[in-house]
Amino acid sequence: MKVVSKKFDRFLEHVLDEHNARRMAADGEKFVARDMVDLLLQLADDPNLDVKLERHGVKAFTQDLLAGGTESSTMTVEWAISEILKKPEIFEKATKELDRVIGKNRWVQEKDMPNLPYIKAIAIETMRLHPVAPMLTPRRTREDCKVAGYDITEGTRVFVNIWTIMRDPKLWDNPEVFCPERFIGKEVDIKGHDFKLLPFGAGRRMCPGYNLGLKVVEGTLANLLHGFNWKLPNTMTEDDLNMEEIFGLSTPKKIPLITVAQPRLPLEMYHF
Ligand code: HEM
Numbered sequence: 001m002k003v004v005s006k007k008f009d010r011f012l013e014h015v016l017d018e019h020n021a022r023r024m025a026a027d028g029e030k031f032v033a034r035d036m037v038d039l040l041l042q043l044a045d046d047p048n049l050d051v052k053l054e055r056h057g058v059k060a061f062t063q064d065l066l067a068g069g070t071e072s073s074t075m076t077v078e079w080a081i082s083e084i085l086k087k088p089e090i091f092e093k094a095t096k097e098l099d100r101v102i103g104k105n106r107w108v109q110e111k112d113m114p115n116l117p118y119i120k121a122i123a124i125e126t127m128r129l130h131p132v133a134p135m136l137t138p139r140r141t142r143e144d145c146k147v148a149g150y151d152i153t154e155g156t157r158v159f160v161n162i163w164t165i166m167r168d169p170k171l172w173d174n175p176e177v178f179c180p181e182r183f184i185g186k187e188v189d190i191k192g193h194d195f196k197l198l199p200f201g202a203g204r205r206m207c208p209g210y211n212l213g214l215k216v217v218e219g220t221l222a223n224l225l226h227g228f229n230w231k232l233p234n235t236m237t238e239d240d241l242n243m244e245e246i247f248g249l250s251t252p253k254k255i256p257l258i259t260v261a262q263p264r265l266p267l268e269m270y271h272f
Pocket residue numbers: 064065066068069070072073076127131132133136137138198199200201202203204205206207208209210212213214217
């Protein structure tokens with residue numbers, strides 16, 4: 001742990017030095033912040049902040065964003081492709097929508113997402129069955145309270161098990177079945193107001209990156225489905241595909257997905 005933390009620190013020092021050097025190079029000209037680190041460094045220079053942001057604060061912030069913002073999205077996309085490989089009819093429906101809305105001569109852009117409700121539904125259904133943080137971050141009760149008949153005293157550390165909530169048969173029809181259609185034509189809230197669907201948590205410790213996270217998952221998924229036919233390798237069948245998860249702070253696949261991707265757009269589309 002100590003070795004990893006030192007390695008991370010060296011990397012973050014380098015990132016900050018690099019950004020500071022670019023700011024210096026602007027030399028009197030108006031510096032335009034290019035990314036989150038630039039913005040944080042600008043804030044750290046502000047002498048009027050109520051709570052001063054120090055260099056170590058900028059590093060911690062940057063690390064939080066990297067840690068929270070990378071595995072969460074990739075893990076969700078891996079689960080989505082796995083679920084789709086199990087149910088090829090979902091792939092067909094998704095590509096029908098993509099071909100109708102996007103066509104075969106371009107990639108999906110962020111502005112297309114409102115016109116791709118089925119892709120959105122696949123993303124949300126994936127997060128329902130495979131939440132990134134199954135127990136959210138721990139809470140501490142501020143006062144005595146009663147939940148479902150249980151007395152919980154002030155100061156108790158509490159975990160909210162969203163994995164179970166999002167598979168609760170009292171709240172969901174056929175909860176174990178991957179079914180994006182359950183969200184089609186419905187107002188869906190995943191911003192922490194609907195307590196049966198909490199992939200980003202709720203309240204003051206809710207995921208601050210939910211908007212970005214959702215956009216990354218939807219956009220990546222849309223382009224992966226638009227750009228490729230997904231098949232299982234060799235003689236492997238849908239039943240052979242292992243869907244076990246490692247249950248812990250996050251829920252990655254126990255056995256990483258191996259799949260075969262074949263282009264489904266004109267070949268010139270793959271030259272970037
Ligand atoms: C699919 C994408 C993502 C999912 C499903 C997800 C989910 C979550 C969940 C469930 C929590 C705990 C919330 C709670 O306890 O109420 C959380 C916390 C957090 N997430 Fe995300 N997240 C995603 C993407 C991102 C991105 C893109 C960023 C930043 C760039 C980010 C940064 C964070 C941070 C910093 C926290 C800790 C917040 C705190 O403790 O106050 N996440 N995320």
